[in-house]
Amino acid sequence: MSFLGNRIFSMAVIVVVLYLNGCGGPEVNQVESGNRDQILHLGNGTEPQGLDPHIVTGVPEHHIITALFEGLVLKNPYTLEVEPGVAERWEISEDGRTYTFYLREAAVWSNGDPVTAEDFRWSWMRALTPELGSLYNYMYFPIVNAEAFANGEIDSFDQVGVKVLDDRTLQVQLYEPTPYLLQLFDHYSTFPVHRANIEAFGSISDRLSQWAREGNMVSNGAFELTEWKINSHVRVERRASYWDAENVELNGIVFYPTENITTEERMFRDHMLHKTNDVPLDKIPLYRAEKPELIELAPYLGTYFYAFNITKPPFDDVRIRRALGMTIDRELLIDTVLQGINTAAYGITPPGTLGYSPPKLFGFDPELARQLLAEAGYPDGDGFPPFEILYNTSEAHQKIAVAIQQMWQQHLNIKVTLTNQEWKVYLDTLNNMDFDVSRRAWIADYIDPNGFLDMFLTGGGNNRTGFSNETYDRIIQEGAPKATDQKERYKLFAEAETILINSMPVIPIYTYSIKHLKRESVKGMPTNLMAYYNYKYVYLEAEE
């Protein structure tokens, strides 16, 4: 049975491969029909973990949720400047600590209810409810008492600096003037959700609720969820009742989970996708040489890094963490495996984030690394316990892991095994701290060094290393927000980053590059530092 099954499977694979390579595409293809009907077909990396804005944490989810929901503000995809969203205008007090948002009258939910200031208050209360366990709740922490509420230190949300002045006016009170505050309000973790909708499917803190599913969801964005087939696609369609519907050109977007980037590239070639999420590394030289108009390579505000579980020996020893960090030859890795498209990273913040560049505190230094390892009690790697590198299933992550595995073995004589897990399982494993070393990445939620550094606050939801340092916490939470000018603020960030990198709970590896394939018919979807899409700008034009 299985033999036959496997044979048929492999034959089918061969047939498909030959077919994909043998011809330019079927007569009717999705790109063409999509261009005609304004349906965008997007490769989206993985199957989304969920679509509840207050629960998910990943980029694939982000791409879908920004189509379904809308926060107080949006961003312009060309300039990344803030544009009005649900709030048609806002006022900032002179001391920069009070923001008043005026919500537009035309903003309605997909069930026809108006989007009110109370919706935001309730949604933010939900996101901060300790029992919900939102991993992104620290996004709210610039708001007065938000952290205390999230930690269960105060019970009443009335004490938090979010006030409903009337149906359409929302006031937010901050501890300190926070330069990136408006950017937080276009992040999905601050998006509103529909109270009655959520309560119909469970309590305020029900993580497993079915409200964010096809047929159940009430949303307020430019699109609504019409179909979600697990491991096949998520389809959203234009919503006529959206306040700015006349400026939405697309009639729908279909998101495909494209975990296998080789398959994704074939889907693109076969005219099934308008835009891919990624490009197989081996294909980059080919596209650059032969079809440069289809490939986009651009800087991306994100860092690829390996994180230690520092609660677990031997990684509780900083010397060992540093030794491992120093024996990754980033330049070699980038030149070869990564096809030269990224830059080496020695800090967690990408260099040049709004003018801030992290200090370079270490380099590739196998000599020193061996010395550190010997001091930690493992001369020449003798007796070093074998450990695992955990990564989410992807050929690119595997290639990097294989190369690093070999570097550690070669320079430190340490045995490393690799483990891959499917995205959702991988996230669970990270949250349960059930790993030795994990492959991680962080993409900026807003353009500010703070977005990278506040990840490693003690107990932060996206910390996932066990790192905890009082001085560090104090600088990020109290020092930097109180800084009067940017120079002082960046000096404090550099100080904090020095603490972080010297302790090395994470090994920065490289600064991301956006790399994807895009049909020429896709307009209004520029590359930007954050790979931020504003689907309102997107339209499709038939290729000549």
Added chain:
Amino acid sequence: MTTAISEIDPQELPKGVSLWQDAWHRLRRNKLAMIGACYLIAVIIMALLTPWIAPYAYDAQDLRLGATPPSAAHWLGTDLFGRDLLSRIMYGGRISLLVGFIATAVALVIGVTYGAIAGYVGGRVDAIMMRLVDILYALPFMIFIILLMVVFGRNLLLMFLAIGVVEWLTMARIVRGQVQSLRQQEFVEAAISIGLSPARIIWKHLIPNALGPVIVYTTLTIPSVMLLEAFLSFLGLGIQPPQSSWGLLISHGVETMEEYPWLLIFPGLALTMTLFALNFLGDGLRDALDPRVSKD
């Protein structure tokens, strides 16, 4: 009359030809089967000697070198990490052959024993045992293997066993059918009448007579489990890099078949040739062991 008997030289008596000798003679005349057998023996010897004869270590990288086509230094070229493909195919063969043989052996032992008991005892015991097989057939085997791997953790030997554990079902059915028909024959009745224990009858009389189909099915199971291993490894349940097997080398080769075709062609050849050899040998054995084939 007595003299007549004494005149016959015992040396000139036609020798009794056993089933095995007969089969061997027929097999030896089958050229394809013999080529297959020789090839397999060569591959096995090579796999055993790999650590000493492989030109490079399977995980020795040369990132700067990258993927290169076959050359004098690397006869079959190198992969993306600059690893020698010939060495990787040799090491991969060890895993593929090991999984092929161990998993098949497990399937063989369980399947033959189980089928023979069910077939010999018959009646209600047979009905219950075979319904159990039906139930296991109905289980999606992938899920079953994944479950085993999750419960017991990733372990190469365990994966071999797990594959064997799901592959024995067909074997049990074949053996049961064979034993059921043999059971009606006189030699079994004779064995019962002289008071042999059922275990002895099964092991000494029934199983040897059912061996033909069993051997044939075994040669079909080996390639099937090799492919299964590649699939499991691809899902992250089997072996992990930098180790490799033929199946994995092929699945990675497919990804870059346009840029670096040799990474697909050579591992593909290694697997296909072994599968061919096994199939030729299996076909030859089936013909050789079939008692209905006339002796010429």
